[in-house]
Amino acid sequence: MVGRRAIIFHGTGGNPDVVWYRWLAERLEARGYTVEVPHLPGVNVEPIATFLPTVLDGRRFDEDTVLVGHSGGAALLLALLEHVEVPVAQAILVAGYCTRPNTREEPVLKESYDWAAIRSHVRDIFFINSRADPYGCDDRQGRAMFERLGGTQIVRDDGHFGDYNQPYERFELLDRLIP
Numbered sequence: 001m002v003g004r005r006a007i008i009f010h011g012t013g014g015n016p017d018v019v020w021y022r023w024l025a026e027r028l029e030a031r032g033y034t035v036e037v038p039h040l041p042g043v044n045v046e047p048i049a050t051f052l053p054t055v056l057d058g059r060r061f062d063e064d065t066v067l068v069g070h071s072g073g074a075a076l077l078l079a080l081l082e083h084v085e086v087p088v089a090q091a092i093l094v095a096g097y098c099t100r101p102n103t104r105e106e107p108v109l110k111e112s113y114d115w116a117a118i119r120s121h122v123r124d125i126f127f128i129n130s131r132a133d134p135y136g137c138d139d140r141q142g143r144a145m146f147e148r149l150g151g152t153q154i155v156r157d158d159g160h161f162g163d164y165n166q167p168y169e170r171f172e173l174l175d176r177l178i179p
């Protein structure tokens with residue numbers, strides 16, 4: 001057995017060293033996970049059609065893989081889950097969205113999704129959104145994904161769950177959701 005793996009995808013304009021990403025990685029590593037927190041400056045900059053192959057290239061996804069995405073990284077998970085070859089154990093979309101949440105361009109979004117394929121490629125899926133998200137990645141976005149995919153929707157009042165002006169160095173809820 002290869003063991004449990006987790007990949008944490010940062011949001012638009014982010015990097016692996018902001019907000020709760022490293023904290024969560026350390027918590028999971030302490031429980032035996034192999035964790036990757038890739039730096040992907042092309043998230044929500046490059047069009048998803050050309051960006052997704054670079055994300056998939058060289059990465060292995062299997063039934064023991066946990067995927068966590070924040071903001072643009074959560075939107076990236078929708079496209080990624082359409083294309084993985086086997087169902088992953090869990091996906092958690094934090095401040096995720098499936099349609100444009102505001103007036104900015106969102107190259108990470110696809111025009112349409114194969115919702116059945118996404119659902120068939122993940123055993124357990126969570127949507128964590130805030131009613132008070134300043135970018136529109138709010139509970140309505142979470143509800144739109146939940147209605148298409150099922151899983152569990154969690155609604156909080158925690159802004160964007162970390163941002164340049166919102167320190168969010170720990171995220172205990174995520175640590176509890178991942179077995």
